[in-house]
Amino acid sequence: MTGNSGNPGESTGWALQQAYRAVAREFTRIFAAQRLSPVQFGVLAHLAAVPGLTQSELAKRVLVRPQSIGEVVVALIERDLLIRASPRGRGRRTPLRLTSRGTTALTQVAPAVRACNRPAALGLTTGEVVELNFLLRRMADAGAGSR
Secondary structure: OOOOOOOHHHOHHHHHHHHHHHHHHHHHHHHHOOOOOHHHHHHHHHHHHOOOOOHHHHHHHHOOOHHHHHHHHHHHHHOOOEEEOOOOOOOOOOOEEEOHHHHHHHHHHHHHHHHHOOHHHHOOOHHHHHHHHHHHHHHHHHHHHOO
């Protein structure tokens, strides 16, 4: 868990946890303006990029359990941010789509999300952001394969 010196500050996992907390605080503040959680924002963003995803597909993309995504989707439907594009049925693909209110909510947080992702806001150069993004996705993929 620690580097060779035994100092927890040298642990990659611990440094990642600390960076996560710093970034998550800002994203949580941004999403709260639209009464969204980070997972709800992820659902809206994925559906904006790929309309018609199913709950199962969304769960994989936002990295939550399939059982958990159901509650997220229901809450977003109740707020008229999502709709089911076809009737539900056992074994039937039920695509989800953003409503105009969902699109508006996403549009309203987008500038602040973009600002948080600027290299300077992260304390990095553009090249470092590209490298960090590559490494984080690689770590996420490796972690997904270990389950």
